[in-house]
Amino acid sequence: METILHQISENSSWVSVVTLLLLLIWEGYAPFFSFFRKQMKKRAHHALRNFALTIMNAVMTSFGFIWVWLWAADFTTANQLGLLNQFFLPVWAKALAAVLLFDAWTYWWHRFSHIVPFLWRFHRVHHSDPQMDVTTSNRFHIGEIFISNTVRIALIILFGAEFWHIALFTALMFPVVQFQHANIGLPPKFDRLLRTLFVTPHMHKVHHSRYYKETNSNYTSMLSIWDRLFGSFRLSKDLSKIEFGLNHFDDDSKQSVLGMLATPASKNRTLPKAENPSKS
Numbered sequence: 001m002e003t004i005l006h007q008i009s010e011n012s013s014w015v016s017v018v019t020l021l022l023l024l025i026w027e028g029y030a031p032f033f034s035f036f037r038k039q040m041k042k043r044a045h046h047a048l049r050n051f052a053l054t055i056m057n058a059v060m061t062s063f064g065f066i067w068v069w070l071w072a073a074d075f076t077t078a079n080q081l082g083l084l085n086q087f088f089l090p091v092w093a094k095a096l097a098a099v100l101l102f103d104a105w106t107y108w109w110h111r112f113s114h115i116v117p118f119l120w121r122f123h124r125v126h127h128s129d130p131q132m133d134v135t136t137s138n139r140f141h142i143g144e145i146f147i148s149n150t151v152r153i154a155l156i157i158l159f160g161a162e163f164w165h166i167a168l169f170t171a172l173m174f175p176v177v178q179f180q181h182a183n184i185g186l187p188p189k190f191d192r193l194l195r196t197l198f199v200t201p202h203m204h205k206v207h208h209s210r211y212y213k214e215t216n217s218n219y220t221s222m223l224s225i226w227d228r229l230f231g232s233f234r235l236s237k238d239l240s241k242i243e244f245g246l247n248h249f250d251d252d253s254k255q256s257v258l259g260m261l262a263t264p265a266s267k268n269r270t271l272p273k274a275e276n277p278s279k280s
């Protein structure tokens with residue numbers, strides 16, 4: 001078990017790249033929404049804009065934060081600090097407990113990002129994509145990633161996590177995040193079965209809806225249990241009627257790389273409730 005978990009953690013980058021390629025092919029052959037039907041150029045343009053943000057975040061994280069996290073994890077382990085170091089647990093159990101703690105935290109961080117106006121300013125960039133697909137899974141403003149990466153330094157110490165626990169969490173969580181954003185549809189019975197444990201494309205399409213009651217639901221990244229436990233689980237009767245994006249952010253000027261980078265400074269500061277049209 002321990003060896004398998006270590007191997008998963010060491011291959012997180014490859015897992016993400018392979019998942020991305022498979023989902024791009026799936027979206028090309030059997031898209032759920034026909035945003036880009038016979039419009040390869042439009043699809044590539046949309047993907048390149050989202051990838052621009054992905055690259056900025058990857059550079060900042062790989063060349064900066066990873067080293068700080070490594071230091072924090074080594075300091076924590078050397079001094080036996082944090083929650084997980086207060087109990088004797090087998091290596092695999094400690095690693096899985098760390099994954100659960102990080103996943104629960106990610107749920108709450110996402111929920112705060114919808115509630116706290118300052119955080120929502122940044123998180124809007126992720127929600128303003130009117131054509132959500134697998135490339136949206138990495139469309140985050142660099143400011144949002146900077147803040148959440150900084151908070152993670154404290155979490156490593158608080159949880160008593162080792163560095164490889166973070167790599168393991170990323171390797172397990174990120175393919176689920178890519179899958180849930182993909183412009184694909186699963187047979188309803190299969191989606192139902194899968195969402196007993198994981199976030200599915202159905203669940204996350206609801207989260208990216210313009211309708212505020214749907215936007216403010218399904219916050220979890222990997223395990224669907226958090227939404228069920230904290231009362232934010234929601235399904236849609238007709239997924240095909242969902243409209244992605246945010247009002248006031250549909251213009252091409254807001255969807256360009258510069259437009260997305262400027263989004264936190266946009267005068268429209270309102271939270272999802274006021275931004276989205278109520279259909280109820």
Ligand SMILES: [Zn+2]
Nearest residue numbers: 110114123127
């Ligand atoms: Zn969100």
